[in-house]
Amino acid sequence: MTHQEAPWHLSTMASILRGTDSGAVYTFGKTRFADNKPSQFFIKNDPIIDIACGDEFTIVLCQNGRLFSFGSNEYGQLGLGHKKTVNRPSCIKTLKPFKVKLIACGRSHSIAVNEYNHIYTFGNNSDGQLGQSNTIDKDIPTKIEDSPTKSNGKIIQVSAGSNHSAVLTEKGRLYIWGSNTEGQLGLSIDTKVEKITAPTMVAVPEKIIHISCGYYHSGFVTENGNAYTFGENENGKLACGLNENGQLGIGDENIKVVSEPVIINKNIFENSDIMNVSCGERHTAFVTKTGKLFTCGDSKYGKLCNLSETNDSEFSPKLVSQFENVKVCGVSCGGCHTIVSIQKNNFQLKLDNIPSKLPALPPMSKKIEIPNIEDNFTNGGEEWFIER
Template sequence: MAIDDDFDIPETGAVFTFGKSRFADNAPSKFWIKNDVITKVSCGDEHTSVITETGRIFMIGSNDMGQLGLGNTNPVNKPSCVKALKPDRAVQVACGRSHTIAACESGAVYAWGHNGDGQLGTGVLGDSYHPSLVLQLDQPALAVAAGSTHSILLTSNGELYVWGSNDVGQLGLDVDVQLVPMLMTLNEPIVAVEAGYYHTLALTDVTHWYVWGRNDFGQQGLDADVQLGPVLKTLKEPVFAVVAGYYQLLLLDESSANNYCGVSGMTKFGHAGG
């Protein structure tokens, strides 16, 4: 593995990073995993996770709340393997503000890091420096998503589980805090899910999606500042990709025109916003 500009990029590819960092102030950088291919990437506030072709998870960044899952709180400036998960094969990973969720090929779902609001889903509060088992499914999870203090899991049969803080309706439930995964009751199966800092999106098909949670910057495209329960919305064009940010929601349709809601600006949507 490497993070050195003097090295040539290997045939297996590299991850390029930009932005402010404790290790390299606003300096572009890159890294790769030796003899392996990085297939998925997720970023939290100050930490990053990648999954490789062989199903290993590597972490890098801040670790003050154990969000790297390495058994300590030491920051890491080179990709480090989460050895506790090596016996299994990771298929999905999501970084929240200071916690991480991972789903494995065996159907096991793990979480680690900050747990002041139940975002790890273990039934108790308190940070975890090691991966903790959250759920054991019959099939690998289709997707995981993590916000600031809440977590989302999408099963292979379209069921949606949510847990963590619900202080601004980000879980879509009638609770303040959910310490273990709770199955949401929706009218149709879900095919994709995304979590912003305090809002959530769930696609039911290519033109219909539910949104709920915080909306004070218009990140859901609704009128109310807070949406406590799921609201169904419809798009004219089929959507094939969705991304949620701190105060944003971005959907990419087949006409290559981005549909987005929330705070806009050049750093968030690639063009000057209004």
């Protein structure tokens, strides 16, 4: 999952939305602390500014640089020093001395970058996705020593796939590591090399400005507005990587795996520059600088946003006509769904049987204080509130 600064934040793996003023987090779907009902919470005196969701776990970043985590924890992906499931947000104490700036969660591993540009990883490391030059799981945040990213400036973005990880530096260099079984690392190496356990730079002739890791594929955008993909292409999701469903967007359903970055022809995007790419499990979405949304890959459950009644895969990015009359600002792809953000006060969408104006989020009317309990399995004395 990949994150950028925004006045509000969306995350698809657990359908979590962050509000603006209070830093409240709204949760939807399967949740242990709210009995699977829509809910919300906030950290007292420290607004939440970013959210990362993995497979049944969540990490939130507060304004003061603290991290709180909760959910499944069988690999130590919560970074709390144990592997027990945690039902309420708990502070990751080992990172409290440092102000964390960036976070990302994969299927069962996590990444954090602090104010000193140090990369910390924790959780499942079976494919080297922690970048520690080994395959040993970590249940506390562990610094990647002697990271080669240091020579290319500040880290400005992090992303995590199922079992691979990536960071982008301000000089436009992409470093990637972890599982390579489907060519999702884009390192032009044989997929028989199943894992890379340390950050390795992807050779690209252009400066990269945006990255995204999907389940088994990856993508990035360059300053020239070009989009590249690699990895598994099942269902055509690539436009790079495994291409079984066309998730790579390269237009050829016979190409199943792409092990090096492939540029997508701009003609597909009506000759517009790309500013954002998001890679899901088996689909991919692109946003142009003109505010148009294109999607490709597996179309099941309507996640390509085209409201098609068929489940046919799209092997080339296709314009989402329902958003033609609005300006799309961002997109985030999950496993089987997609969230799209559009320009404020512009909700006139061509969506059949769907209200043209989105309903407001529920007010923060009821506050329940969680008692301060000092132990490793709770919130460690921090005050936070939840509405049920």
